[in-house]
Amino acid sequence: MTTPPGYPADFVPLRTDRLTLRPLRAEDATALHRLVNDWEVAKTLARVPFPYKRSLADEWILSTWAQIAAGEAWHLAIVGEEPGPDGPAETLIGCVALTLDADRRQAELGYWVGRRYWGHGVATEAAGRLCRWALAQLEITGIHASALRDNARSAAVLRRLGFRPAGEAMQTFLSRGAPMPVNLFHGGREELTGDAGPAAGAAAAPLAGPPLMLVAAVALVDADGRVLLARRPEGKPLAGLWEFPGGKVKPGETPEAALIRELKEELDIDVSASCLAPFTFASHAYEKFHLMMPLYLCRKWGGTVRAVEGQALAWVRPKQFGGYAMPPADRPLVAMLQDFL
Numbered sequence: 001m002t003t004p005p006g007y008p009a010d011f012v013p014l015r016t017d018r019l020t021l022r023p024l025r026a027e028d029a030t031a032l033h034r035l036v037n038d039w040e041v042a043k044t045l046a047r048v049p050f051p052y053k054r055s056l057a058d059e060w061i062l063s064t065w066a067q068i069a070a071g072e073a074w075h076l077a078i079v080g081e082e083p084g085p086d087g088p089a090e091t092l093i094g095c096v097a098l099t100l101d102a103d104r105r106q107a108e109l110g111y112w113v114g115r116r117y118w119g120h121g122v123a124t125e126a127a128g129r130l131c132r133w134a135l136a137q138l139e140i141t142g143i144h145a146s147a148l149r150d151n152a153r154s155a156a157v158l159r160r161l162g163f164r165p166a167g168e169a170m171q172t173f174l175s176r177g178a179p180m181p182v183n184l185f186h187g188g189r190e191e192l193t194g195d196a197g198p199a200a201g202a203a204a205a206p207l208a209g210p211p212l213m214l215v216a217a218v219a220l221v222d223a224d225g226r227v228l229l230a231r232r233p234e235g236k237p238l239a240g241l242w243e244f245p246g247g248k249v250k251p252g253e254t255p256e257a258a259l260i261r262e263l264k265e266e267l268d269i270d271v272s273a274s275c276l277a278p279f280t281f282a283s284h285a286y287e288k289f290h291l292m293m294p295l296y297l298c299r300k301w302g303g304t305v306r307a308v309e310g311q312a313l314a315w316v317r318p319k320q321f322g323g324y325a326m327p328p329a330d331r332p333l334v335a336m337l338q339d340f341l
């Protein structure tokens with residue numbers, strides 16, 4: 001396929017066991033029109049008129065490219081494979097979308113699935129994948145969604161993903177030509193990614209409490225007094241949060257040796273133990289483990305910092321830590337660094 005001008009070719013498709021989520025292509029318009037121009041689908045969608053004209057599909061696909069390029073909204077095709085005469089062929093199944101709110105701290109989730117693909121968990125699989133991607137890649141703290149009051153199937157999808165009810169509202173539905181009652185839903189990072197937050201009532205936990213995890217971390221400080229933060233990549237617990245470089249101390253390792261190893265593996269820099277100055281530590285009850293994390297300060301290293309694992313990195317002035325969402329264990333450390341540096 002030659003890439004037409006404007007197509008967001010640099011968006012790396014998201015994959016699940018059965019599905020691929022990728023920007024829509026001009027040639028998806030015919031299938032898209034067929035699937036959406038179906039009253040059973042259109043009647044659940046607020047922004048789709050019915051009947052749905054074929055030319056609208058072409059125009060809409062082009063508009064989704066501009067939105068991806070602007071970093072405002074990601075309307076993605078849900079595609080799967082079906083057996084065809086010449087072997088498995090790519091098939092459009094539906095669409096899933098995430099649109100940033102004006103303040104860019106929250107986003108709205110939307111999805112639809114062609115009627116013949118209902119009942120196979122497609123919406124849950126696709127929307128869950130897009131939510132996890134968004135929480136790891138965008139600076140958002142939560143996602144909201146709505147479902148028509150009588151659309152129990154969509155409400156069940158949202159509940160399965162971890163969304164919680166957040167009230168009711170009236171919303172205009174182009175397909176119905178009228179405002180309709182909808183149930184609102186909201187999910188924060190913990191609910192949607194299944195990450196354990198701080199354990200409520202950890203102090204009262206029985207003696208055989210969660211295991212202790214020893215993690216060594218470092219504040220690398222550059223000549224301008226900026227500190228390096230690394231973003232936890234998708235797929236890891238607490239994905240999307242910014243943290244101090246480091247990692248788990250392996251059995252038989254000292255915290256210093258663990259840091260020297262992690263800094264080489266993650267950032268390709270050489271640090272000697274004598275340049276790691278103990279600074280403070282975090283002791284934090286997560287639900288599944290208790291984190292004990294010594295934090296070192298380091299101002300001298302060999303080589304140039306680079307993101308070996310493709311993780312996002314940021315050199316941040318201590319005053320600006322507030323703009324970076326960090327794991328709950330790090331909050332006291334941030335305050336101490338701000339005082340010290």
Ligand SMILES: Nc1nc2c([nH]c(=O)n2[C@@H]2O[C@H](COP(=O)(O)OP(=O)(O)OP(=O)(O)O)[C@@H](O)[C@H]2O)c(=O)[nH]1
Nearest residue numbers: 215217236237238243244245246247248291327329330
């Ligand atoms: N490196 C690091 N880990 C932190 C910080 N704050 C914090 O709560 N943690 C937690 O400490 C644990 C570190 O585990 P990790 O997954 O980074 O360790 P690792 O690099 O050895 O990972 P791996 O097990 O995937 O190889 C995670 O649960 C992480 O959420 C921080 O500032 N830096």
